[in-house]
Amino acid sequence: MASFVDLVFVLVVVIDLFLLASSRLGAAIRTVAIQGALLAALPLLLVRESHNLGHAVLLAGGALAIKGFFIPWLMFRAIREASIRREMEPVIGFVPSMVLGAVGVALAFAFSSRLPLPDAGAHGFLVPTALSTVWTGLLLVVTRKKAVSQVLGFLVLENGVYVFGLLLSDVMPVMVEAGVLLDLFAAVFVMGIVMFHINREFSSLDTEKLSALKD
């Protein structure tokens, strides 16, 4: 079982790296959806005590529905409605963002065992995977021009936070997790509204054009 969990964590990080390299918006959204679905499986794989099983199933089901289906559907809809061009348009090139991502992943895996975190015997790849995913999300938010791809970055960021949450899933009440998901949902929602407005005003979703706004 351990090696299977290993594989899931490794896949999550590989998806992070793939996201940094991908230039197609549609492919990136689908990849984030796959990452969400993989993460949804984790609570079931990591559950140690049987009385927590219900909690885990709830968490997994909720994550799968929201991360794997609902939010990607929303984003595809947004792309269609706002007729956004299907490319990522990075601020820095794909190669530098991949290299930066790799540096972050390497540092996370090299040094995470030295962090003062409540380990509680959880899986060894958990913390570095969470850190790498958060780092990737931040990179995506910072280095992509389009509002949609920034939303994508936020999603990846939240995925990382979610993995962190798994560390505490035994102690953390389901409400906290629900709160995080709700936050995210609200964020996507607000971004969606903002996106529509930017699009109407400027006929473009390039956030760099916002800096031309003056009162």
Added chain:
Amino acid sequence: MTLVPVLGAIALPAASGLAAAALRARPAAGQALACAALCAGAALGVAAAGTVLLGGELSAPALGLRLDALSAIFLLPICAVSALGAVYGLGYYPQAEHGPRAVRLQLFYGLATGGMVLLVVAGHAVVFLVGWEVMALSGFLLVHTDHERAEVQRAALVYLAATHVGTLALFALFALLRQAAGSFDFAAMQGLPGAGRLAASAFALALLGFGVKAGLMPLHFWLPGAHAAAPSHVSAVMSGVLIKTGIYGLLRVTGLFAAPPATWGTALLLLGGASAVLGVAFALAQHDLKRLLAYHSVENIGIIALGTGLALLGRSRGEPGLVVLGLGGATLHVVNHALFKSLLFLGAGAVQHATGTRELDLLGGLARPMRATAVLFLVGAAAISGLPPLNGFVSEWLVYMGFLSALERGGGDLLAFAALGVPALALVGGLAAACFVKVVGVVFLGTPRSAHPRAAHEAPRTMLVPMAILAAACAAIGLAPAAALPALVRAAAAWSRLPPELLDGAAARAGAGASRVSVAAAALLVATAGLVLLRRRLGAPRAPDVETWGCAFSGPLPRAQYTGSSFAELLVRRFSWAIFPRGAAPRLGGAFPARAAFHTEVPDTVLDLALAPAARGFRWLAARAHLLFLRRIQFQVLLVLATLLAILAWGFGW
């Protein structure tokens, strides 16, 4: 063993220029005599180094001289390259043609050689510094040879400034060491504690002082200009051996400390990695042949620093394997780089001699008129790219082995991450090969791109023979690397003060590998020879009689060939975060575009984009300050007084 050869190796070269000066009336004889004296001194030096490397040590505390295996391994290339450079100078810079300028060159060339020999055999800090300054100042005067050209003046001035900053750091360094050990004698300084503030500041000063000389990135800024501006055999000596004295100093000083902390090794690994990768990247972007070669020196110094860093880490961790492989790789690369880099500079000199230009994009097709030069340059190019079966591969392989032995650590040991040096070295190797494909291809292959290479002629024999000797040495080390290993182990033992039997295990393993490298090299040669014979039997090749296939375009223009700049463009763009070429492409439009010209230059990021603007800003500030305060003598005295008071206050506060 007597001291005579060492003294001869110092005195004969240093005095060799006097012969040229005395025989000014008969320039050819004067230069030949000077060259002979220098060669005789160098032969004595090689003999002394050889005996020490075969076992033994030479020490004369009264004179402040000491020759151990570490010194010997540096002494060997210093003597050999200087002597070959002097022979080359007979054809390249004949006194009969250049008159007093050549006499001056001969004088300072000999002095620089003597200075280098003196500093590597010094056993006393003051002697070391004397050698250092003689070498540095004669280096400046050598760079300054063609002083009427503006870029030569600038390069020489930058070199002078840089070397003095380095020397200042060295004065401070040896003062510190004197304070700690109570003597200027290296033997007395041996075994200083590696921990503490004193050791840390000594290392920082050594890194600054010796790093400037060695040309470690970002202290390399003086190097490309100076090496390009000097006459080619001087460039060969400067690039091949003079900058290695920086590495020697670094090794000598770090060898004085008992247990160097791990940060020293790590710092050298990081600096070495940056030098290696960025050095070769800058080299790729150059279109001046000698500047390009000079940047490759930065790259190779980086590889040497990587090996040194590994050896230091090995000492701080008590790992004899790392010490042997790291220091063995570094010192062998010192020798190898001296061989192939001086070969390449001498080749570049032959090209400049024959065509009158160093601009890559004006050359081309020189393999026909300069057949021998082309073959020898190609050997040097393959060697510096680290390709088997030549010597560059062997030393890089040793450094690789050092990194790989870091891989054998258990989980959780941060030393294992040193293995990430392997892909860095691989990148450097790939980029260096790309760069030398560009150089050889653009200079020697294809068709001439301008009138310069069309008028080219083969170099005279006095220039070809030294190059041939260097190429033969490259091939010899590449084919039989195991023969060099015992000397390297001795140098590692002399440097690390570890008992030789501790080093033997790793040395035996490296030796087994090295002998198999020879087998593979032999297999490669046999396969090549077999294929050549097979190719002969398949029918004698017809004489070339058609145009190159131009995709149905039947009037090929020499200028339509790929140039060096276009060849490197794909790679240089990858380094756009560090290299900022100047010059924009002209806009062409319309059915009949007007005549347009395009020119780029690649400024050195450190010198031209950081230091020079900073210096200009400083001068501007100084001018303003002058206007405000310093016009009246009262203000000036006031400033002196204020400084005095501040120093007094600081003294009391201390």
Added chain:
Amino acid sequence: MLLLRTVLHLAALLALPPLLLGVVNRTKSIFAGRVGPPLLQPYLDLAKLLRKGAVYSRTTTWVFRAGPIVGLAAVASAGLLLSMGGAPAALSFAGDFVLFAYLLGLARFATALAALDTGSAFEGMGAAREVTFASLAEPALFLCLLVLARATGTLSLSGMLGPALPGAWGSAGPALLLAAIAVFVIALAENSRIPVDDPNTHLELTMIHEVMVLDHGGPDLAFILYGASLKLFLFGAILSRLVLGRGDGALASEALFFLGVLCFAVGVGVVESVMARLRIVRVPQLLVGASVLSVFALVLLLR
């Protein structure tokens, strides 16, 4: 026994490579719904080329004629270092994979110089692209080999691809899987296959490897083609052993090994049939991506 296996391997190394090209082409023709050339067509092509004469351009020198010879000799010597079917290679020592990679580098150096010797802008372009992509592929290859070295605890190719491999799959499966993917990408790039380069393209402006050898003909071209197939075989051998290194007993592991090499050729054919080639500017991204994957794999093992 071991000697016999080594001799067998060397014979296979010399005899089999053109067959791989035949398998690749047959796979592609099946995908395209054609009958395609016979499997042994590459051998016939080589025999034909060896009988022909060669034409040389007026700009060329000895470097042009030496290119194919040195290129083939270097790749063949690299073959001596490669362990096949789990048996030790003819020549093996700690750190031999550095020599392996640098011998391939020597072959590339010779071919690129021969290309520049023609003085043609097209061939210069091809040489520039080849060395550029190779200098990015080289670190990736070394990273993959480091992963193997770390997972198996040995520093020679024979050890990395030898008996320690099955155990390494148990303890370091995910990392080895990532490395295998990266090696496949590097193999496609190093052998000038789709999606990096198209061996069948007819437009000089888009070629990489093929344009470098445009001016070679007759026996010289035969050397180049044979050398290219040899290189494909070398990468196929690494990958086959890396993925299928689980056979029990000599015979089984030998059979599995050769089966794996054939599967590699089929895989290359499938990739060529279903993928389009990348734009040139995207190729560095692919290679850096392979490096990033293998860095990740290495970090997994180093922590």
